[in-house]
Amino acid sequence: xxxxxxxxxxxxxxxxxxxxxxxxxxxxxxxxxxxxxxxxxxxxxxxxxxxxxxxxxxxxxxxxxxxxxxxxxxxxxxxxxxxxxxxxxxxxxxxxxxxxxxxxxxxxx
Amino acid sequence: xxxxxxxxxxxxxxxxxxxxxxxxxxxxxxxxxxxxxxxxxxxxxxxxxxxxxxxxxxxxxxxxxxxxxxxxxxxxxxxxxxxxxxxxxxxxxxxxxxxxxxxxxxxxxxxxxxxxxxxxxxxxxxxxxxxxxxxxxxxxxxxxxxxxxxxxxxxxxxxxxxxxxxxxxxxxxxxxxxxxxxxxxxxxxxxxxxxxxxxxxxxxxxxxxxxxxxxxxxxxxxxxxxxxxxxxxxxxxxxxxxxxxxxxxxxxxxxxxxxxxxxxxxxxxxxxxxxxxxxxxxxxxxxxxxxxxxxxxxxxxxxxxxxxxxxxxxxxxxxxxxxxxxxxxxxxxxxxxxxxxxxxxxxxxxxxxxxxxxxxxxxxxxxxxxxxxxxxxxxxxxxxxxxxxxxxxxxxxxxxxxxxxxxxxxxxxxxxxxxxxxxxxxxxxxxxxxxxxxxxxxxxxxxxxxxxxxxxxxxxxxxxxxxxxxxxxxxxxxxxxxxxxxxxxxxxxxxxxxxxxxxxxxxxxxxxxxxxxxxxxxxxxxxxxxxxxxxxxxxxxxxxxxxxxxxxxxxxxxxxxxxxxxxxxxxxxxxxxxxxxxxxxxxxxxxxxxxxxxxxxxxxxxxxxxxxxxxxxxxxxxxxxxxxxxxxxxxxxxxxxxxxxxxxxxxxxxxxxxxxxxxxxxxxxxxxxxxxxxxxxxxxxxxxxxxxxxxxxxxxxxxxxxxxxxxxxxxxxxxxxxxxxxxxxxxxxxxxxxxxxxxxxxxxxxxxxxxxxxxxxxxxxxxxxxxxxxxxxxxxxxxxxxxxxxxxxxxxxxxxxxxxxxxxxxxxxxxxxxxxxxxxxxxxxxxxxxxxxxxxxxxxxxxxxxxxxxxxxxxxxxxxxxxxxxxxxxxxxxxxxxxxxxxxxx
Numbered sequence: 001x002x003x004x005x006x007x008x009x010x011x012x013x014x015x016x017x018x019x020x021x022x023x024x025x026x027x028x029x030x031x032x033x034x035x036x037x038x039x040x041x042x043x044x045x046x047x048x049x050x051x052x053x054x055x056x057x058x059x060x061x062x063x064x065x066x067x068x069x070x071x072x073x074x075x076x077x078x079x080x081x082x083x084x085x086x087x088x089x090x091x092x093x094x095x096x097x098x099x100x101x102x103x104x105x106x107x108x109x
Numbered sequence: 110x111x112x113x114x115x116x117x118x119x120x121x122x123x124x125x126x127x128x129x130x131x132x133x134x135x136x137x138x139x140x141x142x143x144x145x146x147x148x149x150x151x152x153x154x155x156x157x158x159x160x161x162x163x164x165x166x167x168x169x170x171x172x173x174x175x176x177x178x179x180x181x182x183x184x185x186x187x188x189x190x191x192x193x194x195x196x197x198x199x200x201x202x203x204x205x206x207x208x209x210x211x212x213x214x215x216x217x218x219x220x221x222x223x224x225x226x227x228x229x230x231x232x233x234x235x236x237x238x239x240x241x242x243x244x245x246x247x248x249x250x251x252x253x254x255x256x257x258x259x260x261x262x263x264x265x266x267x268x269x270x271x272x273x274x275x276x277x278x279x280x281x282x283x284x285x286x287x288x289x290x291x292x293x294x295x296x297x298x299x300x301x302x303x304x305x306x307x308x309x310x311x312x313x314x315x316x317x318x319x320x321x322x323x324x325x326x327x328x329x330x331x332x333x334x335x336x337x338x339x340x341x342x343x344x345x346x347x348x349x350x351x352x353x354x355x356x357x358x359x360x361x362x363x364x365x366x367x368x369x370x371x372x373x374x375x376x377x378x379x380x381x382x383x384x385x386x387x388x389x390x391x392x393x394x395x396x397x398x399x400x401x402x403x404x405x406x407x408x409x410x411x412x413x414x415x416x417x418x419x420x421x422x423x424x425x426x427x428x429x430x431x432x433x434x435x436x437x438x439x440x441x442x443x444x445x446x447x448x449x450x451x452x453x454x455x456x457x458x459x460x461x462x463x464x465x466x467x468x469x470x471x472x473x474x475x476x477x478x479x480x481x482x483x484x485x486x487x488x489x490x491x492x493x494x495x496x497x498x499x500x501x502x503x504x505x506x507x508x509x510x511x512x513x514x515x516x517x518x519x520x521x522x523x524x525x526x527x528x529x530x531x532x533x534x535x536x537x538x539x540x541x542x543x544x545x546x547x548x549x550x551x552x553x554x555x556x557x558x559x560x561x562x563x564x565x566x567x568x569x570x571x572x573x574x575x576x577x578x579x580x581x582x583x584x585x586x587x588x589x590x591x592x593x594x595x596x597x598x599x600x601x602x603x604x605x606x607x608x609x610x611x612x613x614x615x616x617x618x619x620x621x622x623x624x625x626x627x628x629x630x631x632x633x634x635x636x637x638x639x640x641x642x643x644x645x646x647x648x649x650x651x652x653x654x655x656x657x658x659x660x661x662x663x664x665x666x667x668x669x670x671x672x673x674x675x676x677x678x679x680x681x682x683x684x685x686x687x688x689x690x691x692x693x694x695x696x697x698x699x700x701x702x703x704x705x706x707x708x709x710x711x712x713x714x715x716x717x718x719x720x721x722x723x724x725x726x727x728x729x730x731x732x733x734x735x736x737x738x739x740x741x742x743x744x745x746x747x748x749x750x751x752x753x754x755x756x757x758x759x760x761x762x763x764x765x766x767x768x769x770x771x772x773x774x775x776x777x778x779x780x781x782x783x784x785x786x787x788x789x790x791x792x793x794x795x796x797x798x799x800x801x802x803x804x805x806x807x808x809x810x811x812x813x814x815x816x817x818x819x820x821x822x823x824x825x826x827x828x829x830x831x832x833x834x835x836x837x838x839x840x841x842x843x844x845x846x847x848x849x850x851x852x853x854x855x856x857x858x859x860x861x862x863x864x865x866x867x868x869x870x871x872x873x874x875x876x877x878x879x880x881x882x883x884x885x886x887x888x889x890x891x892x893x894x895x896x897x898x899x900x901x902x903x904x905x906x907x908x909x910x911x912x913x914x915x916x917x918x919x920x921x922x923x924x925x926x927x928x929x930x931x932x933x934x935x936x937x938x939x940x941x942x943x944x945x946x947x948x949x950x951x952x953x954x955x956x957x958x959x960x961x962x963x964x965x966x967x968x969x970x971x972x973x974x975x976x977x978x979x980x981x982x983x984x985x986x987x988x989x990x991x992x993x994x995x996x997x998x999x
Binding site for chain 1: 170
């Protein structure tokens with residue numbers, strides 16, 4: 001599979017899903033991002049990102065059983081696929097390589 | 110029970126509708142889930158607002174997801190064959206731009222239209238929920254009602270089937286998967302805390318299967334339970350289960366006292382199920398073999414579930430054949446009797462409701478037509494202003510079709526812009542309709558719970574708006590797109606001189622508005638007068654200061670008349686002791702109550718009557734001081750006294766109408782009559798007439814017997830208080846319960862409240878018609894005003910010349926007012942003719958309670974004329990202030 005390029009927001013979403021493990025559906029993902037980054041994510045933006053990541057093959061999803069607290073609707077649980085992990089790795093590596101040597105310039109400014 | 114708050118239904122439906130099915134569960138479900146948390150922290154109202162905002166923010170996401178799914182390419186890409194769509198789009202944009210340039214006009218049109226559309230939408234929803242889709246049952250289209258037809262069933266009644274005929278139908282038809290029957294049943298329900306009166310039905314064992322309803326808990330009935338002795342079992346409604354047993358599942362298998370007889374609870378229905386009508390309890394229909402073989406006592410209601418693939422028409426054909434066969438087989442019972450099949454919704458419909466809601470819909474349509482006339486006039490005026498622009502374009506080669514389309518698209522845009530406001534009006538109207546029905550009555554109106562703004566209503570309103578746009582847009586578009594080229598271009602800078610022809614159309618529109626408004630005003634005034642009369646008119650007794658309550662003595666306990674007399678005596682003694690009580694009485698049937706009691710009357714010495722068809726009179730058993738308590742006057746003779754005892758001479762008091770009907774000119778006092786199988790009763794008094802029921806029983810012949818001589822099981826207590834009636838309710842209830850704690854006291858309310866409840870239907874008619882009348886009046890007046898204002902503007906030049914030539918203020922004002930008065934007169938003349946028809950229709954719809962009244966029509970005509978003249982006066986005043994120099998220089 002060809003290398004997948006991940007935008008910053010996509011990385012954030014994938015990382016949040018990884019952190020949540022089995023409990024990753026849109027609501028906790030959004031909460032997790034808000035908690036860790038202090039960033040309020042628009043609902044629509046998150047759904048769009050999730051859909052795009054699934055199309056790219058970085059995410060897999062499955063539907064839960066219908067739940068009464070959702071008015072009888074199912075949850076869509078996400079998990080990061082192998083190629084998602086690979087994409088995250090390469091993104092991290094690229095960033096770390098670029099960060100190397102410039103930390104000192106940013107510190108203390 | 111405290112239900113968790115639910116998100117606003119409309120918003121949720123909208124979102125679910127917009128989202129493609131692949132993401133609907135995720136998006137809608139997430140929002141639903143989060144809603145609960147928001148509701149906990151911020152409260153229900155804030156949460157609903159939050160939900161709505163979130164929904165709106167997700168709209169673009171949903172639409173994009175939809176677009177991605179359908180691979181819709183870039184909408185701006187040029188494709189062959191879509192030029193019409195593209196130019197329509199251009200037209201729409203153009204229309205928006207033009208309308209935004211004249212925001213006042215656009216706002217006026219949108220407001221007018223949304224009033225008209227909103228009124229129609231609200232009434233449509235009433236029809237949809239109460240008449241077209243009153244039941245929410247699975248496979249409703251396969252459910253039917255089967256009724257006997259016969260000479261005595263002139264109306265579409267439901268309780269028409271005799272047990273024996275039902276059994277034969279069951280054997281001889283094969284179009285039905287299930288054929289079930291039920292019979293009305295109202296009972297006292299005793300329990301630990303307090304007895305209650307509940308309504309229910311005795312049903313065949315397959316009743317629930319026929320409806321396709323499974324119990325939420327437990328089971329329904331078995332065929333073995335349809336036998337006498339084995340039938341003391343009940344299924345109770347979810348509502349009753351929650352209300353009386355706090356939703357305790359352990360109640361299954363326990364016994365409760367139903368009319369003082371132990372019954373086992375075997376099942377609980379799903380929430381919301383109360384079929385046929387506000388039912389709380391069901392028991393097996395167990396008939397003795399004698400009852401089961403009865404062919405001429407017709408009291409069952411029969412429903413059937415069609416086999417898959419069978420139609421109502423096929424069922425009707427088969428049942429008709431069976432009915433004819435039974436008529437031949439049992440001529441003594443079934444002669445002239447047949448059978449028919451209807452859909453359940455049609456069969457169980459409230460017979461009085463249909464015509465009334467149709468009246469409302471017709472009125473709403475009138476309102477919309479008036480609104481259309483208004484808007485057409487405004488657009489015509491605007492067309493006149495755009496005259497030159499259109500003429501220039503036509504001269505440059507624009508096709509008439511193209512220009513017309515453009516103008517129609519403008520109308521469509523206006524109409525669509527009115528839809529949200531119309532839905533808001535409709536929502537508000539439906540709210541008003543909903544909150545004004547007493548909660549006690551809600552359960553008796555099938556489909557009441559479905560009254561709400563929903564997707565269907567949105568589509569209806571959109572479709573109606575589009576149709577309306579064509580109605581009000583077509584005429585202006587036709588006219589404006591045919592400009593008289595040469596005239597228009599020649600006309601210099603003075604603006605279009607409006608042709609005679611065009612003026613004529615505009616005046617005709619105003620005349621039409623006035624003509625439509627008058628009958629609406631007449632209808633609303635007549636309804637209001639009728640409702641007033643019901644509530645506050647003379648009733649034959651004095652309802653003010655009366656408190657009423659009801660109890661039904663169970664036969665199992667009060668079989669002996671002596672026990673009934675004892676009970677009544679004890680309760681009356683306790684009630685009389687209560688502070689603030691002036692008088693107490695008991696009667697078997699209260700005025701305004703739904704029921705009635707009648708007896709065949711035989712007058713001693715009168716010529717014999719047809720024994721098969723004897724005259725009936727209303728039958729009341731009353732305690733000695735009832736007439737005094739209710740203030741029913743004794744016109745001649747005497748009232749009852751304690752001397753009229755059980756062992757005394759059997760006596761009777763007759764109403765004035767009975768005396769007139771059965772004794773004519775002779776004095777009834779001292780004469781003797783028989784009521785049913787009673788002994789001969791001596792007439793000792795003549796009482797005043799009362800209005801038992803405004804719709805059918807006004808001043809009906811009535812006979813009163815002393816309770817001690819004819820003790821009934823049904824008791825209505827009448828208490829006259831001299832202060833606050835509310836403070837009497839608790840002690841009154843306690844007084845009954847202190848004598849018999851197992852007895853349910855029901856319908857405890859002031860007599861005036863009972864009257865108001867009884868006439869609630871007419872009050873609804875009056876209130877809704879009043880709203881329509883008011884809207885119609887306002888729209889018509891606005892119509893007159895805007896046309897006159899326009900005309901004055903158009904004629905500024907002319908009026909300036911007149912003033913310059915010496916016309917006085919008075920001349921100018923009268924010129925304008927006269928014009929508007931002429932139009933109003935024409936309108937009123939046509940309107941009067943229409944009102945006459947409306948009065949007659951109302952009269953026949955409401956069974957003579959309301960009748961057309963020429964004075965009312967004429968009075969309203971004068972008011973309408975006055976309003977039209979006043980509407981013209983404002984522009985007329987403006988006309989007088991025209992400065993001739995300025996006008997001429999223009």
